[in-house]
Amino acid sequence: MVEFSLWDIARNLLLSVRWTVALSLVAFIGGGVVGLLLLYARLGGGRVAGKLVGGYVQVFQGTPLLIQLFLAFFGIAALGVNVSPWIAASVCLTLYSSAYLAEIWRGCVDAVPKGQWEAAKSLGLSFAQQLRLIVLPQAARIAIAPTVGFMVQVIKGTALASIIGFVEITKTGGMIANATFQPFLVYSFVAAFYFALCFPLSWWSKRLELKMSASGR
Amino acid sequence: MLALPERRRPKRRRHPRAAGIQKIGHRIMKIELDFLAVLAQWPLLAKGVVWTLALTVLSAVLGGVVGVACAWMRAYGAKPLAWIAATYVELIRNTPFIVQLFFIFFGLPAAGVKLTPEIASIIAMVVNLGAYAAEIVRAGLDATPRGQFDAAKALGLGRMQMFRLVVLPPALAKVWPAMVSQIIIVMLGSAVCGQISTEELSYAANLIQSRNFRAFESFIIAGAIYLLLAIAVRKLLDWVGPRFLFGASAKAGAR
Numbered sequence: 001m002v003e004f005s006l007w008d009i010a011r012n013l014l015l016s017v018r019w020t021v022a023l024s025l026v027a028f029i030g031g032g033v034v035g036l037l038l039l040y041a042r043l044g045g046g047r048v049a050g051k052l053v054g055g056y057v058q059v060f061q062g063t064p065l066l067i068q069l070f071l072a073f074f075g076i077a078a079l080g081v082n083v084s085p086w087i088a089a090s091v092c093l094t095l096y097s098s099a100y101l102a103e104i105w106r107g108c109v110d111a112v113p114k115g116q117w118e119a120a121k122s123l124g125l126s127f128a129q130q131l132r133l134i135v136l137p138q139a140a141r142i143a144i145a146p147t148v149g150f151m152v153q154v155i156k157g158t159a160l161a162s163i164i165g166f167v168e169i170t171k172t173g174g175m176i177a178n179a180t181f182q183p184f185l186v187y188s189f190v191a192a193f194y195f196a197l198c199f200p201l202s203w204w205s206k207r208l209e210l211k212m213s214a215s216g217r
Numbered sequence: 218m219l220a221l222p223e224r225r226r227p228k229r230r231r232h233p234r235a236a237g238i239q240k241i242g243h244r245i246m247k248i249e250l251d252f253l254a255v256l257a258q259w260p261l262l263a264k265g266v267v268w269t270l271a272l273t274v275l276s277a278v279l280g281g282v283v284g285v286a287c288a289w290m291r292a293y294g295a296k297p298l299a300w301i302a303a304t305y306v307e308l309i310r311n312t313p314f315i316v317q318l319f320f321i322f323f324g325l326p327a328a329g330v331k332l333t334p335e336i337a338s339i340i341a342m343v344v345n346l347g348a349y350a351a352e353i354v355r356a357g358l359d360a361t362p363r364g365q366f367d368a369a370k371a372l373g374l375g376r377m378q379m380f381r382l383v384v385l386p387p388a389l390a391k392v393w394p395a396m397v398s399q400i401i402i403v404m405l406g407s408a409v410c411g412q413i414s415t416e417e418l419s420y421a422a423n424l425i426q427s428r429n430f431r432a433f434e435s436f437i438i439a440g441a442i443y444l445l446l447a448i449a450v451r452k453l454l455d456w457v458g459p460r461f462l463f464g465a466s467a468k469a470g471a472r
Contacts, residue, residue, distance in 0.1 A: 062401075062447040063440040064408035066419055071440065074432035152311065159313035163412060170316055177323060184327040187320040191312045198311035 004180045013189055016172035020197070023158045023168060026090045028151055031097020038102035043109065044127045053102065060099030066160050068092050073164040089161035097154055104150060108143040109135060145208035152198045152205070159194070169193050255435045258425045265421030266442060272417060273404040273450065276342035280403070281396075283343060284350020289380060291351065292358045302351065309348035314406045317341050322413045338410035338417075346403045353395045357388030386463040393463075397454040401447050408443070418442060 042053040060068065072092035076083045112135050120130040162171035173190035177183040256262075290302040309317065321344075322337040332340070361384050369379040389396070411420030422439035426432040 059440075059444065062405075062444040064405040064419065064443055066408040066411075067422070067436055067440045067443060070419075070422075070436045071433070074426070074436060078433040156313040159315045160409065162315070163409075170313065170319070173316075174319070182327065183319075183323040184325070187316060187324040191308075191316050191320060194312045194316060195308065199307065202307070202311055 004176065009176055009180065009186060009189060012176060013169060013172055013193055016167060016169050017193055020155065020158050020168040023089055023093065023161060024155045027093030027097045027158065028154050030094035031101050034094060034098035035101030035105065038098055039105050042102065042106060043131065057099045057103050060096055065096055065157055066163060068096060069160055069164050085161065085164045085166040088164060089166045093154065093157060096157065100150055104146050105139065105143055108139040111142050112138045142212065145205050145212055148201055148208060149205040152201050155197050250434055251431055252434050252438065254429050254431050255425055255438050261421045261425055262442065264416060265418035268415065268417040269404065269407055269446065272338055272342060272407045272410065273400065275339055276346050276403060277400045279343040280346030280350055283347030284354050285385065287347060287351035288354035288358055291355055306348045306351050309345055314341065314345050315409045317345060318409060318413065334413045334415045337413060338407065338415040342403055342407060346399065349399045350396060353392045353399060354388060357392035358384060360391055361388060390463040393458045397451055400454065401450055404450060405443060405447065
């Protein structure tokens with residue numbers, strides 16, 4: 001029987017924080033890229049593309065992330081390809097984030113006054129130019145706070161990857177709890193680590209929001 | 218002589234991964250989806266749906282009450298009360314639901330509180346929704362015009378009466394769409410409760426796929442049911458809210 005000291009528990013969890021952070025970054029950056037493409041398709045791709053993107057967003061926002069993870073994990077495995085939990089979780093969380101980010105950013109683009117589009121058009125700019133030069137810079141200012149807020153949701157979402165066997169904080173916590181028979185202590189630690197990751201982002205997001213609403217007036 | 222024909226045949230240079238990709242291609246064609254094998258287990262699915270809805274209804278009602286109470290504490294309560302509510306809200310909002318659930322189900326027994334999976338799930342969902350609801354309701358309370366307080370005071374209403382009759386209904390009406398979204402998020406989050414063997418929908422899907430090895434199909438079907446539930450619950454709550462939660466007084470106040 002190996003004895004776990006408090007420091008052993010904290011150290012092992014601390015090491016697993018890397019994987020939570022890595023998965024969060026992959027999901028957030030990948031989701032950002034895909035989300036931007038979806039946004040572009042929704043704004044400039046005509047009615048069919050708009051409907052398709054809308055359906056995509058609805059599916060990801062209307063089903064549990066856990067089911068999406070199971071589908072990514074078992075679905076790709078059903079094709080006969082062995083996927084590691086790491087690949088399945090990255091793919092799934094990327095798609096999940098892209099749906100949410102596309103929706104958040106669409107709201108921000110909608111908040112830019114219509115006159116801006118019209119003015120850009122009257123200058124003879126193409127759609128891509130209107131979006132890139134005129135609308136997105138203004139939308140981006142509004143988008144920062146909710147986007148940072150969404151990062152918190154992504155970090156919390158990665159905890160579910162533990163269920164398909166990805167070893168991050170929650171999974172490590174479960175294993176340590178089983179080994180030490182101290183679930184109360186271990187899960188308190190796990191929660192504390194998530195809090196340490198998420199709270200600064202939440203706080204930053206709230207501050208940005210306050211600053212925006214103050215400058216907007 | 219014998220070796221010649223083999224030499225003549227030019228060796229086709231193939232991408233090293235070509236064979237693998239081809240194999241996958243064959244497999245994709247070979248996959249047969251058998252949704253009926255999953256749907257044949259409909260009693261399990263139906264039981265799962267009932268559990269999911271029961272968890273959602275209970276946590277929506279209780280979580281809503283917790284949320285309103287915490288919003289009141291933060292907006293009008295004494296300093297220590299406001300501080301407690303704020304700590305609770307931040308702690309819950311910045312940790313994953315699954316960790317809260319595991320803490321309650323696995324952690325609390327070590328501290329002497331034993332819970333069944335169902336009770337643990339409900340507590341976790343109520344605690345979770347309560348924190349988010351508190352933040353949502355508070356946004357509604359903050360938007361109450363000053364004149365409303367003065368008018369209520371002029372009518373001689375007490376503090377609690379003022380909150381219950383004058384401030385809360387229009388505040389709820391204002392934030393109802395956000396509240397509905399949050400309730401749906403919690404409903405979808407309840408899929409995690411299957412991990413501690415609460416027999417809700419995702420638990421049923423897992424059980425079915427462990428019986429007939431139709432993992433892909435059973436999760437597709439579970440996902441479709443969740444999607445329908447999300448749409449139906451939103452429709453229902455959009456209908457329920459204005460009729461039963463905040464009536465005519467809210468309509469008057471919201472203007």
